[in-house]
Amino acid sequence: MTQSASIPILKLKEFLIVSIQTDLHDRMAEQLQYSILHRISETGAKGVLIDISALEMVDSFIGRTLADTAKMASTLDADIIIVGMQPAVAITLVELGLSLGDVKTAISLDEGYGLLEEMRAEESRNDDEEEKVGDAEVESETESEDGK
Amino acid sequence: MSKVQIKEESDIVKARSVAKEMARDLGFGLVDQTRISTAVSELARNIFAYAGEGEVYIETDWDHRKGIRITFTDQGPGIEDIDLALQDGFSTAGSMGKGLPGAKRLMDRLNIQTKPGEGTRIIIEKWLDK
Ligand SMILES: Nc1ncnc2c1ncn2[C@@H]1O[C@H](COP(=O)(O)OP(=O)(O)OP(=O)(O)O)[C@@H](O)[C@H]1O
Ligand SMILES: [Mg+2]
Numbered sequence: 312m313t314q315s316a317s318i319p320i321l322k323l324k325e326f327l328i329v330s331i332q333t334d335l336h337d338r339m340a341e342q343l344q345y346s347i348l349h350r351i352s353e354t355g356a357k358g359v360l361i362d363i364s365a366l367e368m369v370d371s372f373i374g375r376t377l378a379d380t381a382k383m384a385s386t387l388d389a390d391i392i393i394v395g396m397q398p399a400v401a402i403t404l405v406e407l408g409l410s411l412g413d414v415k416t417a418i419s420l421d422e423g424y425g426l427l428e429e430m431r432a433e434e435s436r437n438d439d440e441e442e443k444v445g446d447a448e449v450e451s452e453t454e455s456e457d458g459k
Numbered sequence: 460m461s462k463v464q465i466k467e468e469s470d471i472v473k474a475r476s477v478a479k480e481m482a483r484d485l486g487f488g489l490v491d492q493t494r495i496s497t498a499v500s501e502l503a504r505n506i507f508a509y510a511g512e513g514e515v516y517i518e519t520d521w522d523h524r525k526g527i528r529i530t531f532t533d534q535g536p537g538i539e540d541i542d543l544a545l546q547d548g549f550s551t552a553g554s555m556g557k558g559l560p561g562a563k564r565l566m567d568r569l570n571i572q573t574k575p576g577e578g579t580r581i582i583i584e585k586w587l588d589k
Contacts, residue, residue, distance in 0.1 A: 336472045337504070368475065368493050370500040371557040399493040407497060407561035408547055 364395030510535020
């Protein structure tokens, strides 16, 4: 059996860090997707940095797997940031006709980490606002009932 | 020249790395090397997915042209409608339909010969002397 256990997933505070250091064949990409999602649900991580700076190419399969992983992670309430895509890889992806969907990208791990923290801060602000709106609705309902 | 048999999934990786290495040795820049290895990855995967097995043949000298030419041959089911298969988004596998049209955009030439029931031969080229 081919091993993908060689791609470690590290936890740093509420985030996970994955650094792909090997050319990914299809099954490895699928296994990595599974492992990342599994670790998110296991740890409750709120974000994942996937460092692909060592990847010399991203074809339709790897591209789709990354985009799918991000989509699935967001249903687990985690954001995914793709870090360090080589310029040649980015150019080729566009020519191939592939977009990574709304997957966020960053130049470096530092930038990616900052981005995750910003996104988290914004999301918790939004959550607070939603709560307030929810309270207001309840109040107005009560009021109108009183008015009858 | 170099030949890679496609029999299992990891052979896709082998084919694209051999092609990239040969492209680099020939003098292609990094972006072209990446275009070539990505196109090879797509077409080798198609062999594996649709024909089960086949062969990738890579050469750097033909007809006095300077560049790389890669031939993908299989004895699989063939492609029924070439024009359709080259359209973005067309897939008989419920996939994205990016492989063939994408490979065509990434290379200078892509030629398909196929006969339903007999197999497929796809030739791609990238030239250094345009
Ligand atoms: N070697 C082949 N033998 C038989 N049919 C093929 C072969 N290569 C491609 N095809 C057919 O052409 C269609 C288009 O191929 P293409 O690679 O563009 O898209 P895909 O493989 O369906 O999706 P994607 O590559 O985006 O995952 C395939 O769905 C398949 O029907
Ligand atoms: Mg394909």
